[in-house]
Amino acid sequence: xxxxxxxxxxxxxxxxxxxxxxxxxxxxxxxxxxxxxxxxxxxxxxxxxxxxxxxxxxxxxxxxxxxxxxxxxxxxxxxxxxxxxxxxxxxxxxxxxxxxxxxxxxxxxxxxxxxxxxxxxxxxxxxxxxxxxxxxxxxxxxxxxxxxxxxxxxxxxxxxxxxxxxxxxxxxxxxxxxxxxxxxxxxxxxxxxxxxxxxxxxxxxxxxxxxxxxxxxxxxxxxxxxxxxxxxxxxxxxxxxxxxxxxxxxxxxxxxxxxxxxxxxxxxxxxxxxxxxxxxxxxxxxxxxxxxxxxxxxxxxxxxxxxxxxxxxxxxxxxxxxxxxxxxxxxxxxxxxxxxxxxxxxxxxxxxxxxxxxxxxxxxxxxxxxxxxxxxxxxxxxxxxxxxxxxxxxxxx
Numbered sequence: 001x002x003x004x005x006x007x008x009x010x011x012x013x014x015x016x017x018x019x020x021x022x023x024x025x026x027x028x029x030x031x032x033x034x035x036x037x038x039x040x041x042x043x044x045x046x047x048x049x050x051x052x053x054x055x056x057x058x059x060x061x062x063x064x065x066x067x068x069x070x071x072x073x074x075x076x077x078x079x080x081x082x083x084x085x086x087x088x089x090x091x092x093x094x095x096x097x098x099x100x101x102x103x104x105x106x107x108x109x110x111x112x113x114x115x116x117x118x119x120x121x122x123x124x125x126x127x128x129x130x131x132x133x134x135x136x137x138x139x140x141x142x143x144x145x146x147x148x149x150x151x152x153x154x155x156x157x158x159x160x161x162x163x164x165x166x167x168x169x170x171x172x173x174x175x176x177x178x179x180x181x182x183x184x185x186x187x188x189x190x191x192x193x194x195x196x197x198x199x200x201x202x203x204x205x206x207x208x209x210x211x212x213x214x215x216x217x218x219x220x221x222x223x224x225x226x227x228x229x230x231x232x233x234x235x236x237x238x239x240x241x242x243x244x245x246x247x248x249x250x251x252x253x254x255x256x257x258x259x260x261x262x263x264x265x266x267x268x269x270x271x272x273x274x275x276x277x278x279x280x281x282x283x284x285x286x287x288x289x290x291x292x293x294x295x296x297x298x299x300x301x302x303x304x305x306x307x308x309x310x311x312x313x314x315x316x317x318x319x320x321x322x323x324x325x326x327x328x329x330x331x332x333x334x335x336x337x338x339x340x341x342x343x344x345x346x347x348x349x350x351x352x353x354x355x356x357x358x359x360x361x362x363x364x365x366x367x368x369x370x371x372x373x374x375x376x377x378x379x380x381x382x383x384x385x386x387x388x389x390x391x392x393x394x395x396x397x
Contacts, residue, residue, distance in 0.1 A: 144194030233295025248348030342366030
């Protein structure tokens with residue numbers, strides 16, 4: 001299952017699966033897992049529902065032989081309620097709006113099919129009565145395995161169906177004691193096996209999903225800072241540009257270059273230089289929104305994509321705050337923390353939406369900022385026109 005969202009800001013090592021509820025302890029990841037899981041089982045679900053409606057319908061041929069005059073009432077349940085409901089559910093699986101509701105939809109269909117058989121049991125007379133209860137076993141098989149319902153949905157379905165079966169078999173259309181005991185033995189045994197299988201399947205799906213997410217993050221992670229590496233960051237930049245075009249959104253793309261890193265490496269060694277890079281990465285991550293995208297694009301250069309609209313004044317305030325926090329965190333170090341930034345506003349109305357051209361514009365703005373001294377920022381509007389050229393170290397400037 002491939003995730004649609006990117007969880008680069010999540011501390012994946014702290015994410016776990018609750019062994020009772022079978023949920024992730026992160027709501028954002030849980031929501032995305034459900035979407036991805038539902039998408040991954042759609043084809044299997046359609047096949048299962050097609051087989052299910054075929055079996056449910058074909059058994060109607062035997063109704064006239066086995067239940068006699070009661071067949072009219074049985075056929076109303078079979079052909080006017082259950083089969084149309086399954087066919088409608090198959091159609092709904094092709095709507096992207098129903099993907100997130102797939103588990104609820106499947107639960108309703110399983111309940112309709114199971115309770116449909118229970119309703120038949122309430123009307124059928126012996127000896128056919130003793131045979132139709134086997135249909136509940138088929139529904140349970142679909143419930144726990146074939147339609148890939150999540151564990152708790154499948155378990156709740158069983159409890160509802162078995163309660164209805166017990167009421168019908170004891171009070172509405174009583175079964176002989178030995179038949180009642182026999183049916184319950186097989187139903188409850190099948191349910192116990194089904195619960196174990198459903199639990200294992202969902203737990204495996206979740207564990208595999210989390211492991212793949214961790215591996216994917218490692219492949220796209222800068223090994224020094226834990227931020228996105230250059231390749232993944234630029235891929236994300238291209239993705240966001242497509243969203244800007246499609247939804248007329250507004251974002252800000254910024255490139256940052258640390259001042260004096262070469263001198264720090266020369267005077268104190270590369271391990272100290274690496275510590276400077278890591279400390280700045282931590283400050284960036286701590287002082288930007290979780291929705292913003294941060295990457296290390298090479299050496300002492302970082303890239304940022306702000307996904308919410310900001311004015312030049314707000315942007316200046318954000319970068320001055322980052323500067324202030326970095327100075328505070330590095331006050332015991334033997335260097336003066338500062339950086340320069342080149343930024344550009346991008347919107348659906350932008351004249352520039354090509355990623356290479358935007359990258360070039362921001363790179364030029366960054367070079368110009370650095371030529372003006374340490375700790376400077378240049379901000380370009382949608383057309384590439386300079387609208388801000390200011391210092392980050394002096395708030396009075």
